[in-house]
Amino acid sequence: MRFLGVGDTNDLAAMYWGLARRGHDVRVFVRDPAYRDVFAGMLTTTDDWQQELGWLRAAGQDGILLFEGATDGETQDALRREGFNVIGGSAFGDRLEGDREFGQAALRAAGMRTAASHVFRDYAAAVDFVRQHPARYVLKLNGANALRTRNFVGSMDDGLDVIALLQHYQRAQNAAPDAADADFVLMEHLQGVEVGVGAYFNGEVFLAPACIDFEHKRFFPGDLGELTGEMGTIVSYRHSRRLFDTVLAPLTAALRDGGYCGYINVNLIANEAGLWPLEFTSRFGYPGFAICEALHLQPWDEIFGTLLGKQELTFGTRDGFAAGVVLTVPPFPYSYGYEALSKGLPICLRPGLSQADASALHFAEVALEGGQLVTSGQSGYLGVATGCGPTPSSANAEALRVAQAVAVPNLRYRRDIGDRLEGGEWARLQRLGWLGSAGPQTA
Structure with a gap:
């Protein structure tokens, strides 16, 4: 198959790398010059993605365009009209994420109350x-x-x-x-349990199963420090039915009319007064795609084939939980001073790393120089270590074990991913009726 990735910062680099290692032909366009060294020496890049469209079209149904962000929706819509296979979002999806009031209005139209x-x-x-x-x-x-x-x-x-x-x-x-x-x-401001529900939409209907996620957005353990976007997350493809039926299923007609095709997620607060949607992610989540991958029974190329083929409406997933622990170096979450502090640092992997553990390391801002893996990019976002287990804490322990195989100066990451979930949030969601009867220990 042929894959053409288009984005600002090469956020899907680990996914592209996996596709290439499975023998597929992958080319990547990185719009922001500051990130064009991400996966340098590891991926084939192009300076003009539009010049690659003939190469992609020649593959027929085996040619797929992957868009990373939520700003190229109009372009995606136009490419679909031209007959290309496009996964990412749409102009409607861009507005759901980028225009927060529009997104809230769409959720109200689907029957939800909003703050x-x-x-x-x-x-x-x-x-x-x-x-x-x-x-x-x-x-x-x-x-x-x-x-x-x-x-x-x-x-x-x-x-x-x-x-x-x-x-x-x-x-x-x-x-x-x-x-x-x-x-x-x-x-x-709303008090309660923060939870997300996400699923893949094939342009007509959602694929099953949906997933639930619990993000940890603050830089430091104990939820202190900057809002980074995400420092780690717990994901499960189980227990999502009621959240999916309440939040995503009612959006089916709007997404179909809006030409959407790709992953979409809604972040929520659940409390005794109800369920309150906060915001959309109308694209692949970062590092969500890598954490979800840890629970997939099929590789991405097969999942994308299911998504575009519109014949099968399910894909295989594991029981239990996946944890993702984001690995960073200074000055993350900022970019100021990166050149002086951390850019070009050598990244070493400890001896004895198994193939399975290596697959659980999803690097981001790295490059290969003379056979040595080094930090690259703009901000010090090194990647994410993932792990699976029957409970959030066991999944996090696996992710931390994998993270410990990485040796780079001044490496930082949180060790408490999932603690608050097992410390009472899962039980609260269960009492509120948003999860099945099974607890996290049985998944």
Whole structure:
């Protein structure tokens, strides 16, 4: 088969690498120059993905375009109209993720209640709003490529910390005349269990099974520090039926009409008052794709064939849980100073690493130079170590064992992935009726 990957930062590099090692012909386009050394010496890249379309079309049904992000939806729609096999999203999917209020409206149209959310394009107006309506708020930037580290979860009941941050952002914008216009939402803060539900949509219906996930977004153990996007996650393909039926299944008609084809996920808060959707991920999740892969019984090429063939509506998955532990080096989650601190560092693997353990290492910002694996890219996101087990803690223990095989200066990762799940969150979700009767110990 032939695969053409298109994205900004080569986020699916580990997936492409796996496809290439299975004998498929893979070419990758990386839009951002700062990431064009990701998997250098390991993958075949192209400077112009559109020039590769003839090569891809010559493969017929065995040619697949993979789009990584949630910003190329219109292009994907056009390519599908031209007869190409495209997996990633659509223009409708881009808007679900990038325009938060649009996404919330789509969820309301599908029958869900949503938390109060207010759209702003002016920091001063947002400050006035919080002063008039003091409460705890979550600030989230609009745009699929918005920096996650600039989002903020307020902790003060009167909103004073949110006001202070908004004023800081206003001063920074005033000091940079070419700064982008403000575009963000303030959402009512919700207490409860954070859980996601995701599945693959084939353009007409969802494939089964769906998965549930529990992200750990803060940089430090104990959920302290920056919002990084994701420092680790617990995933299971079991126990998802009611969440899927409540959240994703009602979106089927809208996704079909919107030309969507690919993975889609909704992040939620569950509490005694109900289920509250927070945001869409209308694309492959990072590092979600690698963590899900640990539970797949089939390789990606076969799953993609199922997705595009529209004949089979299921794919094989393992029982239990998968854990992903994100491996980073300084200055992650920022890019400032990476050249001086960590770029080009040698990455060594300890002797005795089994083939299975090597497969559980999904590298990201790395390159191969003279036979030596080194850090590359822009931010120090080294990759993710995965592990499986009958419980979240056993899966995390496996992921940590794999992570310990990696030796690189100043390697950092969290060791507590899944702790809060077994510390009460799973039981709470069970009491609320969102999971099956089986506990995490039986999966």
